[in-house]
Amino acid sequence: MRRNLITAAITLALCGITLQASAQSAAELSRKAAPPAVRATTQLPRNVVPSHYAIEVTPHADKLAFDGKVTIDIDVLEPTSTIVLQAVNLTFAKSALTGKSGKPLTPKVTLDPQAQTASFTFDAPLPAGRYALAIDYVGMINTQANGLFAIDYDSEDGKKRALFTQFEAPDARRFVPSWDEPNLKATFDLTVNAPSADMVVSNMPATATRDLGNGQKQVRFATSPKMSTYLLFLAVGEFERATDMVDGTEVGVVTPKGKVAQAAGALEASRLVLKDYNDYFGVKYPLPKLDNVAAPGSSQFFSAMENWGAILSFEYILLVDPKISTIGNVQGIFSVAAHEIAHQWFGNLVTMSWWDDLWLNEGFATWMAARATEKFHPEWNTRLDAVGGREGAMSRDAVATTHPVVQKVETVEQLGQAFDAITYQKGGAVIRMLENYVGEDAWREGVRAYMQKHAYGNTVSADLWSAVQQAAGKPILDIARDFTNQPGIPLITVDSATCNAGTTTLQLSQGEFTKDRPGKTPLHWRVPVVAQAAGGARVDTVVEGGKGSLQVPGCGAVVVNAGQAGYYRTLYGDAQFAAIGKDFAKLDAIDQLGIMNDTWALGMAGLRPASDYLDLAKGVSIDADPAIWDDIAGTLGSINGYLAGNDAAQKRFQAYARGVLHPVFAKIGWNGKADDSAPVQLLRTTLIGTLAGLGDEAIVAEARRRFAANDDASMPPALRSLITGIVANKADAATWDTLHAMARAEKTPMIKNQLYNLLGIAEDQALGQRALDLALTAEPGATNSAGMIGAVAGQHPDMAFDFAVAHRAQVEKLVDASSQARYYPGIGGGSSDRAMIGKLRAFADAHIPASARNATETAIANIEYRLQVKQQRMPAIEAWLKKQGS
CATH class of the missing domain: 2.60.40.1910 (Immunoglobulin-like)
Structure with missing residues (x-):
């Protein structure tokens, strides 16, 4: 769905997100399911493979470092004198290889930071056989969400620091030297030495805990099932946990102390979804427990991660804060839980063979989450969201820089760009289309067969198509290939x-x-x-x-x-x-x-009159489905944005658009009613934000009045963040100072993070500059500052981009590694100044690998499209308005 700038800026700022997507037989396709040939730029040799990792780590949170020990059971498949693993920012103390003879061999260790590898070379070739490679090493605790990372946050008891891991994609190599590739699965034993007062969480339940003295304890976890390295997980901190039982599985939520009650919705969602998926997939969830772990802060790369048995979610997507949470937050919690739990099968139990087929994880989980949300909450009417998801994919898919759903991933930098609207939304939309084509029962039968055949293994897309085609007795291979192997x-x-x-x-x-x-x-x-x-x-x-x-x-x-x-x-x-x-x-x-x-899309592309959408909207009843009015409001806001710089035309249009929306808003009003449906509640916030963006002085004045009153009647949770966002967007210096003081004083991390991000959405350019300067200080928090710069970019993309480039050395420390290649294009991509195209290209030439410039080229394509719409389509909109007497 399209959104006006204020609504979009507020929504994205609250999440810390930058504004910115010939026929072969079944047998022939199935033969491609074998592991792909080694790609020299990223993949390891296949002459040595792991079967088990026994890892012991001792984090030193105060020093942002950790000590590690690992013994890896390996199979040498053919004689070799060198064993190559992946490793990043690890320092090796000692290592030894033990075979059948029991006599340790000491290798020479060579690091290649560019290739992200560590090579262990021996004096003579190793015969084929089984060995154990033992390594002692030291690693870094990062301040962004890569590898083992720390998040500092405020609590009622003062400043706290918690540790979490994020290994997708691919960052397990920052935690343990490993075969960090999805099709090299192994089992894992994890032992953690941690402060006695802290809770330690991993994929599996703890099997033993012993006191080490000096305020330390050792926690051993049960052996994991066979899985890919990117699914390994660890969290250490002052947490609490609530649990329930579902079909013999302990389902839990883990939060910072004092917040477990706020995760009740996530726990209930997990309970419902896990039971449903056990039935749908025909394969019971195989681990003894499934936790959802809440982390303060944010990431530019992800909001939740599907680690097997221990999903990591940032607080804003998992917890319900009674002061600020809305029905949209509640829906998001359920949807994200349903998405991540779907991964426990599609991704974790059965994993894509290589990142080319990442969509098998993300597209399926996107579709499955929509199915579960519609099933368990029909009152939300989320079936209509399928159109919005499809539009998100089509917006990305309609420009020359798009890519197929099944894409070629050759480098780590390319992999960071693969998590986009094509992978998620187009993947989910194609699945929805194919399920509709073969029928729900046949589709499910095929998915069940696929799960049973490939459990604990790796696949390519053709394996899924073959299973569904066999179950359906209806040809889908050609259709599926057309929509996933070619773009557009x-x-x-x-x-x-x-x-x-x-x-x-x-x-x-x-x-x-x-x-x-x-x-x-x-x-x-x-x-x-x-x-x-x-x-x-x-x-x-x-x-x-x-x-x-x-x-x-x-x-x-x-x-x-x-x-x-x-x-x-x-x-x-x-x-x-x-x-x-x-x-x-x-x-x-x-x-x-x-x-x-x-x-709308055909009109903007010049295939139909640009005014067709407005003609349709004129005939929409005030009693139409709220989603229809939500779409109309979003489109009117979008047109308003395109008319920016044409003051006379924009003022005429704003008056017209306000006239269209006022009757709808008058019907639902500022104050919620007990019987308001979820779609009506969502429409209320859309209309308020859109009208504010359309220059409705009465709406802005009422928002300011309510903000000043600051009581429960004026600032109910459903509107608190929106009202604060409108005030922040329209702030003068004194109001900005008030908001800044609120952010500094706030002790609740989720609210504190929101306030800092909202400081970035002021229309006033001088205040935007103040927000940029503030983002480079320690005050907002290490994982929040990049989002704050992104919030400024929502209003002032050119200024934010120039600032980020000028302070690149500081800014890059604030961005997780997986987001580096797309962060700067995301900052500048909202510009409507043709000069930004040259700036983006110059930055990419200097700082982004050639293989990872798709985000840059997409940002450029969208700027060019935006300029084309302004020049070629808006005159027709202006002419239409004149005909209406506006």
Whole structure:
């Protein structure tokens, strides 16, 4: 969904996120499931493989360092004199290799920081066989979420420091020298020496704890199942834990002391979802426990991580704070829990063979979370969110810098960029389309077969398609390959719609939708198409070879992509579009939403009049589904942003847009009602934020009044963050100082982090500069400062980018390693100044590896598209407004 700048700035600031996505048989495809050939830039030789790690670590949190010992059981598959592991920022004290003879061999150790490897070389080749490689080493505790990292936070008892790990992707090599690749699975024993008063959490339950004296204890954990290194986990700190039992599994939440009650929603979500997934996958969750661990702070790279048996989530996505949490937060907690628990099967139990198929983890978990949320909370009406997720993917997929769902990953830097809207949202949308094509029961049967066959192993996409095709008895391999092995978005054009004897015959053709290549020769897809006349039955076909036809029962308005399960855009002719507009109110809400999003995108790309969306919106009833009005508000806010710099036109448009939204807002008002549905509650916040962004002085004044009153009636939890955000956005120097003082005094980390990020969204450029300067101090917190710079970029992208580049040495210490290649493009990518294109390219040439510049090129493509819309589409919007008398 699109959002106006204020709503987007507030939402993203609260999360610390930068504003800125020929046929083969089953047998032939299945043969590709073997581990891929070694890629010299990142992968290790395959002549030695691990089977078990026994790790002992002693963190020294005060020194930001740790001591490590590991004994790795390995199999030497062919004679070699060198064993190569992955390692980053580790210092080796001693090492020894023991074989059948029991006589230790001492290797020479050579480090290659560029390749992120440690080589252990012996005087003579090692015969094939089993060995144990023992290594003593020292590592760093980082201040960003890579490897073993520390987070400092405030509590009622003063400053605290907790330790956590984040190993995806791929950062286990910062914690233990290892074969840090997904298809080199092993079992793990972990032993941790830690302060006696601290709780220690890992993937498995603790099996023994003994006192070491001097305020230290040793905790041993049970042996893990066979898993990839990136799923190993450790947390050490002053925590508390609440638990429940589900199908014999202990489900828990772990939080900093005093906050476990705030994780009740996450615990309930885990309980419901785990039981449901045990049934859905047909394979019971295999570990004895499943924790969800809450960490203060934030990351530029992730909000939660699916470590097997010990999910890590940042507090803002896991805890409900009674002072500030909204229904949106509650929904987010459930959705993220459902996503991460889906990974316990899709990713952890069965893992992609290499990062090319990362989407098998993320796309499936995205789809599964949507399914679970809709099942357990139908009152939230989240089925409509599928359209928004698809739009997020299509926005990224419509520019030249897109990539296939199954993508080539050659380097560590490329891997950091692979976690994007194509992997998550397009992956989830393609799964939704294919499930709709084969049917829910057949899809689930195929998934169950896939799980049972590949448990504790590694796969490629073809393994999933083969299992589903066999279960469904319906060909999907070609369709699946078309949508995952090539980039882009099909465009289904309705060439004609002829009604005869109560049946409409559609003639369809397939092209390609792009935002920036109007003359592009289209790729070809086999596209499952579903159509429906208003009130009639749905019918389907597969458009192959660029052409297709469909006979639809009924006459009048016919919706192509009925139910919106398809991953394609639909282009109607004038007569068909007019018929849809006439019967728009009769359509299902999800089809209304899908048509509106297609209409907007096609208008901005010049394939339909840019004003089509506004014509549709004019006919929407005030009583329409809240999601429809949410979309309208977002689009009006987007147009307002495009008109920035054209003061006269923007003022005319703002007056028109306020007139459209005021009647809807008057109906729901500022104050919530006991019977407000979740969609109404969400719409209230959208309308308030949008109207503020549209220059509604009464809304801004009321926000200021409520902020000044600061009582429960004026600042209910559902509106507190939004009201504070509007005040921060419109702040003068005195108000900014007040907010700054509030941030310094706040003791609750989640609220404190929000306040610091909101300091970055002021419209006033001088205040934006103050926020940038503050971000480089220790005050906001090491994991929050990068998000604060990103918040400034939401309002002042050019200033924030120039500042970040000028202070690059300081800023890069604030950004996790996995985000380095995309952080600066994210800061500058919101600019509408053509000069930023040159700045981004110059920065990339100087500081970003050539293999990792996709984020830069995407930011540039989006700036060029934004300028194109301003120059080529907004005049039509202005002309339309004049016709309306605005």
